[in-house]
Amino acid sequence: MPPDQPTGYLIVSAVLFTIGVMGVLTRRNPLIQFMSIELMLNAVNLSFITFAHYLDSVDGWIFTFLVLTVAAAEVVVGLAIIVSIFRSRHNIDVDELNSMKG
Amino acid sequence: MHITGTTIAFLVLAVTATFSGLGVILFRNAVYSALSLILNLFSLALFFLVLNSLFLAVVQVLIYTGAIMVLFLFVVTMLAPDPSDTTEQRDPIRWQKGAAAGLGVILAGGVSYLLFITTLSPAAKASAEDSLSRMIDKVGSIQAFGLALFHGFLFPFEVTSVLLVVGLIGALVLGRRASRD
Numbered sequence: 670m671p672p673d674q675p676t677g678y679l680i681v682s683a684v685l686f687t688i689g690v691m692g693v694l695t696r697r698n699p700l701i702q703f704m705s706i707e708l709m710l711n712a713v714n715l716s717f718i719t720f721a722h723y724l725d726s727v728d729g730w731i732f733t734f735l736v737l738t739v740a741a742a743e744v745v746v747g748l749a750i751i752v753s754i755f756r757s758r759h760n761i762d763v764d765e766l767n768s769m770k771g
Numbered sequence: 772m773h774i775t776g777t778t779i780a781f782l783v784l785a786v787t788a789t790f791s792g793l794g795v796i797l798f799r800n801a802v803y804s805a806l807s808l809i810l811n812l813f814s815l816a817l818f819f820l821v822l823n824s825l826f827l828a829v830v831q832v833l834i835y836t837g838a839i840m841v842l843f844l845f846v847v848t849m850l851a852p853d854p855s856d857t858t859e860q861r862d863p864i865r866w867q868k869g870a871a872a873g874l875g876v877i878l879a880g881g882v883s884y885l886l887f888i889t890t891l892s893p894a895a896k897a898s899a900e901d902s903l904s905r906m907i908d909k910v911g912s913i914q915a916f917g918l919a920l921f922h923g924f925l926f927p928f929e930v931t932s933v934l935l936v937v938g939l940i941g942a943l944v945l946g947r948r949a950s951r952d
Binding site: 674675676677678679680681683684685687688689690691692694695696698700701703704705707708711714715718719721722723724725726727728730731733734735737738739740741742743744745746748749750751752753755761764 | 785789793796801815822823824831835846850872875878895904915916919924927931941942
């Protein structure tokens with residue numbers, strides 16, 4: 670399995686991505702939804718690295734690096750939004766966040 | 772099947788990654804979820820090591836398990852819900868979790884099946900001239916990464932710096948206390 674074909678790594682990646690999707694769709698705490706998004710991004714990173722290794726090409730590494738930077742920026746802005754929502758409403762249930770205006 | 776060190780490492784890491792991933796979405800307490808996510812990201816860093824990408828494994832530990840998860844834990848503990856909060860207990864859509872589990876198994880199973888019946892075509896590999904293994908042999912892993920980043924991907928790299936500045940300014944604007952006007 671691992672030595673000549675990427676199947677095993679890609680299956681792990683697919684399973685992690687599915688777990689992330691389930692987390693975003695079923696949990697109501699936006700922090701956990703955020704963590705699930707991170708899980709999905711990392712699952713994709715794993716398949717990028719797998720393909721970089723098995724196709725013997727550096728492109729997968731570069732993509733992973735860019736995904737890391739985008740994830741960092743996304744987390745900073747997302748957590749700032751969650752904190753400011755918490756400040757104005759004192760609860761963070763995504764089901765109750767149905768208006769764009771505070 | 773021939774059992775090698777790589778196979779054992781793969782199996783251990785795959786089990787760790789899957790169960791810590793499940794932990795992220797199943798724990799009720801958000802702090803446990805965050806700790807479980809740290810374990811997950813760390814096992815992915817080890818996956819990167821198994822796949823010969825030293826630099827990205829180190830970056831994964833530094834940025835993800837270091838910086839991003841510290842930020843997460845900070846916000847999780849700052850917004851600690853009071854124990855009487857029953858947000859997650861009451862469930863407006865009762866069949867939701869079961870349906871999610873069933874559909875998730877179908878999705879992961881389908882993708883895994885497709886991955887099982889296909890094989891990687893040798894023609895898809897990079898040509899010997901600019902192959903990664905050749906570059907690693909010639910100049911080393913980190914140098915190969917840097918050469919690719921600053922020669923082939925200079926423009927995306929610069930756009931990334933703009934993105935980071937936008938993220939920084941966005942966090943500043945959102946984090947400011949709203950003026951009372």
